Amino acid sequence: MKSSFRRLAVVGASLAVLALAGCAKNKGELVVDDSVGVTALRSPCPTVAIPEMTGDITLFNAPGRTDSGALDVTAAITNLRSTCNDAAGEAKLYSEATFDVVARRADTRGARHVDLPYFSVVMRGGSQVLAKRVGTIGLDFADGQERASAQARAGSYVDRTEATLPKDIRDRLSKKRKAGDADAATDPLAQPDVKAALAKASFELLVGFQLTNDQLAYNATR
Numbered sequence: 001m002k003s004s005f006r007r008l009a010v011v012g013a014s015l016a017v018l019a020l021a022g023c024a025k026n027k028g029e030l031v032v033d034d035s036v037g038v039t040a041l042r043s044p045c046p047t048v049a050i051p052e053m054t055g056d057i058t059l060f061n062a063p064g065r066t067d068s069g070a071l072d073v074t075a076a077i078t079n080l081r082s083t084c085n086d087a088a089g090e091a092k093l094y095s096e097a098t099f100d101v102v103a104r105r106a107d108t109r110g111a112r113h114v115d116l117p118y119f120s121v122v123m124r125g126g127s128q129v130l131a132k133r134v135g136t137i138g139l140d141f142a143d144g145q146e147r148a149s150a151q152a153r154a155g156s157y158v159d160r161t162e163a164t165l166p167k168d169i170r171d172r173l174s175k176k177r178k179a180g181d182a183d184a185a186t187d188p189l190a191q192p193d194v195k196a197a198l199a200k201a202s203f204e205l206l207v208g209f210q211l212t213n214d215q216l217a218y219n220a221t222r
Contacts, residue, residue, distance in 0.1 A: 044163035045084035046122070046156060046203040048097045050077055053219040054208025057116060061106075066218055073114055075103035075139070077208065093163060095205050096155040103139045103148050112141045117210035120154030124162075125199040131156070134210050156205045169197045 061072040079100040084093060101116065115136045122131045139148040165173075172188050188194050211219070 042165070043084075043086060044158070044160055044201070045086050045093055046095045046158055046163075046205040048080065048082035048095065048205045048207075050080060051206050051208050053216060054211060056219055057209040057211060057215060058218060059114075071106045073103055073105045075101055075116055075209075077101055077118075080207070082205070091160055093158045093160055094155060095158070096153055097205055097207055098151060098153045099207060100149055100151050101137050101139065104146055105141055105148075108141070108144050108146050111143045114139045114141070114148075118152060119208060119210045120156070121204075121206045122156045122158070123204045123206060125202060126204075154205065154207050156203075158203050163201050163203055165197055165201050169194055
């Protein structure tokens with residue numbers, strides 16, 4: 001699962017530079033002005049997303065079987081939304097992700113309750129796990145009902161200072177460059193120390209199903 005975290009976190013860090021994130025659109029740090037009027041805002045709020053291959057879970061009714069005849073319950077995470085308290089003066093940034101789980105069962109006879117495990121992970125720089133929590137979401141199927149749904153949430157706290165780029169890095173990124181300047185053709189985002197600073201200040205809140213090795217392998221081959 002770590003490789004899935006890394007792949008998604010790299011994408012998340014890149015998108016953060018282009019002003020995505022779960023905060024108000026006009027808030028954030030000025031990152032780039034390329035002298036032709038193109039600017040971007042970088043928010044200190046964590047990027048919220050579902051790691052690769054962890055957004056679905058499949059339960060089977062017979063040990064060792066993964067064929068369609070043994071399908072029991074399938075579920076998926078959907079409608080992922082996030083909020084962030086990017087208010088000036090707050091030392092801690094609190095982000096909250098809410099999501100729906102929609103499930104379907106093969107046998108509709110009788111009422112049934114199903115608990116599915118899910119995780120939330122706070123990551124830094126695409127590879128460093130700062131915190132992980134595992135919870136369960138309960139789904140209730142009525143007698144004769146094929147589908148059920150429920151909502152869950154996960155939250156994280158991030159230090160604003162840790163998620164803010166150092167002033168010297170911000171100055172370099174926002175410096176106006178004119179044609180003919182020595183650094184006009186140099187992309188500051190490609191410089192190793194700038195890339196390292198961006199990664200260090202980039203956080204992600206990732207949510208997904210807490211899968212067994214067999215369930216993860218099944219998702220990888222679907």
